[in-house]
Amino acid sequence: MRRPILAANWKMHKTVAESVAFAKDFAPRVAGARDVDVVIAPPFTALAALGGALAGSAVALAAQNVYFEEQGAFTGEIAPGMLRELGCGYAIIGHSERRTVFGESSELVARKAEALLGHGIRPIVCVGESLAEREAGRTLDVIRRQLAESLARIPAGRAAEVVVAYEPIWAIGTGRTATPAMAQEVHAQVRAELRARFAEAGDAIRIQYGGSVKPDNVRELMAQPDIDGALVGGASLDPDGFARIVRFDAR
Numbered sequence: 001m002r003r004p005i006l007a008a009n010w011k012m013h014k015t016v017a018e019s020v021a022f023a024k025d026f027a028p029r030v031a032g033a034r035d036v037d038v039v040i041a042p043p044f045t046a047l048a049a050l051g052g053a054l055a056g057s058a059v060a061l062a063a064q065n066v067y068f069e070e071q072g073a074f075t076g077e078i079a080p081g082m083l084r085e086l087g088c089g090y091a092i093i094g095h096s097e098r099r100t101v102f103g104e105s106s107e108l109v110a111r112k113a114e115a116l117l118g119h120g121i122r123p124i125v126c127v128g129e130s131l132a133e134r135e136a137g138r139t140l141d142v143i144r145r146q147l148a149e150s151l152a153r154i155p156a157g158r159a160a161e162v163v164v165a166y167e168p169i170w171a172i173g174t175g176r177t178a179t180p181a182m183a184q185e186v187h188a189q190v191r192a193e194l195r196a197r198f199a200e201a202g203d204a205i206r207i208q209y210g211g212s213v214k215p216d217n218v219r220e221l222m223a224q225p226d227i228d229g230a231l232v233g234g235a236s237l238d239p240d241g242f243a244r245i246v247r248f249d250a251r
């Protein structure tokens with residue numbers, strides 16, 4: 001049984017003060033949510049303070065990006081060891097905004113995944129098709145290729161530590177969610193690819209859905225057999241909204 005994982009991707013939102021205020025409001029709201037992993041990825045500048053504010057809670061800290069080198073002349077970049085020092089348990093890599101706005105390739109994502117595992121940080125590897133690719137009937141080809149290239153450096157023995165996030169680009173920040181059936185169809189393919197690559201370990205990998213996840217659609221998405229979590233942007237900026245997403249199965 002895969003443990004659900006609900007992750008907040010704050011993108012370029014929230015100052016240090018706003019992040020700490022969020023933590024104070026949010027942590028008590030999810031204190032009773034025991035059977036899920038809860039993760040928040042603030043901007044780099046807020047990682048240390050948010051980590052401090054969440055100390056003693058079960059909420060894990062994540063980075064939104066990383067560089068794969070240990071150290072060196074890489075102006076503007078952050079190394080995995082620096083993230084580990086701040087208590088990051090996860091890092092999002094290959095987000096579509098990194099791929100499209102900053103031109104990151106799947107080969108680069110693969111190096112980042114390998115470097116993160118080397119420091120005991122779980123990579124959240126994002127994949128997803130554009131609207132043009134979906135309309136051209138290329139969704140599964142695109143996803144397969146992104147997975148093969150992005151996971152190329154993960155040995156099967158470490159595969160269970162990886163999280164995959166399927167985020168159709170046309171559903172990100174648009175209010176246009178994939179229907180649960182559409183999402184499940186791709187998630188089932190992702191699962192098949194993971195099994196083909198990692199054998200049984202592929203069954204342990206959690207696959208998140210991302211793209212306009214909200215408190216009122218999360219439950220139906222999470223009811224799908226191959227949807228093991230959500231990566232949430234806009235709706236995670238509000239403590240009450242994200243807490244309701246985390247508690248998706250509360251009756």
Ligand code: PGA
Binds near residue numbers: 167174175232
């Ligand atoms: P959204 O973003 O929830 O605002 O659509 C999701 C993401 O990009 O991770």
